[in-house]
Amino acid sequence: VDVWEVFSYAWPDDLGEPFRGQRVHVPFGPGNRDEHGFVVEPEGTRPKGIELKPVSKAVDREPQIGSGVFKLAEWISDYYMTPLGMVLQACVPSPAGKHADRKEAVVYLEEDGEGARNRIGPRQKAILDELFEARLQGIEPVALGMLLRKSGAQRASFNSLVSRGLVRTEMRDVKIQPLDRGRGVVDAPFELNPEQQAVLGEINQKVDLGTYSATLLHGVTGSGKTEVYVRAIRRINGKGRGVILLAPEIALATQTFKRLLSRLGRVAVLHSGLSPTERAYYWEQIRRGNADVVVGPRSAIFAPVPNLGLIVIDEEHESSYKQGTVPRYHGRDVAVKRASLEDVPILLGTATPSMESINNARSGRYGLLELPHRVRGLPMPSLKIVHLRREMQSGKVELLGRTLTSKMAAALDRNEQVILLMNRRGYASYVFCPSCKWMLECRHCSMPMVWHRSLTLATCHHCGNTAELPDYCPACEGRILLFGYGIQRIEDELFRKFPNATFARMDSDTMTSPVQFKKVIDDFGDGNIDILLGTQMVAKGLDFPNVSLVGVVSADTCLSINDFRASERTFQLIVQVAGRAGRDRTPGEVIVQTLYGDDPAIRHAATHDYRGFAEMELRDRRETGLPPFSRMARFVIRHSRMEKAEEAAETFTAELRRHLPPDRVTVIGPQQAELPRIKDRFRFHVMLICPVPGLIQQCLLPHLPEIQRSVPADIVTDIDPLDLM
DNA sequence: AGCACGCCGACT
């Protein structure tokens, strides 16, 4: 609904007084269809010569967001060049269902529902797609009500899926954690070390000052950042003010939420995985000022905390803070904006600061605090780079090289635990015909599909489309091969090499629900599992005392991507996963397998040399004029026909050029995007690079709606893009 | 996004 304009309506007296941000229903368009909208100007001027329609209904009776969040939404609308209505929709959750049931139906995707998958209707397909998406995000099961709303399907289509055995329902208690439960605040079981105390002292000064300041807390993995947050939060709570704590994703937010429950007073969570009832409950409690802390992923930055005193962003560097759909905002940057609008301090914590943040710290825009050592004098894990090429026995493909294998054996002998990390990309299995080189590709995206043994289906990672495994190659009728070093290959190797060890796999295929996630985490924590094998998921925030060895099966997969942040991401991934090792008495060891051991990102990670890496990377970025020394904007032009897309991209770019000063804005493209076709749409893109923050928006914002309308294709606008594919 | 209007090709 790309409606940029603001429309005037008559306000019937019986609706009370209108206020900014109020949700309303209005008749819209020739058929007067019912649309929802937000009051933007309660005292708007009446446009002349137009008969006003009356607002039909007011949804809110009290403001759901404060003026700070409303201003924030306006800023997002301008900065990210997104219509204000869409921004407000992202800020304010849709109103809760009327009935606050004690129980609700939740839906699971059935594991072995192979058959019957063909010949299902589009509505049923939509339901399955939603469920599959939820599984990939690890938020399965999904509340039935939410599922039907999101897929736009009727109950009948759903029932049909149940009778085909493709999905399964269960009744679940609506589990709302009452806010006042944790009233008795538990004291910390231990004292802060001098380093932590010094850092906390600095933070407390800013907290006591109570005005805007941004502080980057660079603390190595295991340096006790969370404990520092907790103390700072308590202090601000003691002044009767609330805190927002952002975590990169739902799973981590949930984990942090539980951790805080035992240490702080009234803790609330907010995220899209909650049932409407739960979400409404927390929202309402927060709005009334009953929450001391709100924990959540990026969207929690819009929480209506009435007397905000501090914002904390954990794992500031994480790219999941950037939203992939409109409005495409960066949670960290929006948080900094909110802090400055509401004049409160903000704390950004990480072991591997993003280039943006470290640059801000160096230029003095942010303060910088450091925790260079682990707590309790624990040493950093030792890191060893292993060149896979040298380790490979002739002709035989081994994923776990000689060194890693023997280190694993030794660790297991000592009854210590092991974490193995592999990147999803590059470790997928493809469906392949060796004789004619045919490969199973998604019909809609022209990208190879990935075979999942557990689902007995091939899926497309871009659109979620699924396909059955063909018996024979459709091109030459030859034999089909599953090709690639899938996770299963590693599992097979583990079976062969460590027949007595127990291991668990943790990736989006096996972690279908928070319950399963918790179970694996608990089992591993209790020592029932020796080896934890996982994707990025295992790199983040886990804390197991008995892990002495971490193996990075291949560090290269994120280097090969054509993206100027590849180096930064590789460095972060290695340092973060290495941080899982040696968190208690057993010293940690990390083996990084690579084909390109000379890569500077890997070398710096091996010596825990953040400074050296940042120095080098910033120099590169400065020389090439890339962020953080410039700002980028990216536009993707999409059309179902290739020529149309290309043509539209050309005219769109020409229009952009007319409004941009050529000496200050570099225009790259248009060119075909890295992923040339997704969901049946061909993609071209243009990139703008400009050293002056905000200049691109200033030049384009007045003209963009008009330009977009004049181009017969979909245009996606992405400011400060992280994804350049 | 919907939903109209409007201007060109293949049919009863």
Place this chain on the structure above:
DNA sequence: GTCGGCGTGCTC
């Protein structure tokens, strides 16, 4: 002659 394709434009 009309039905219907989808490019274009508007929504207070």
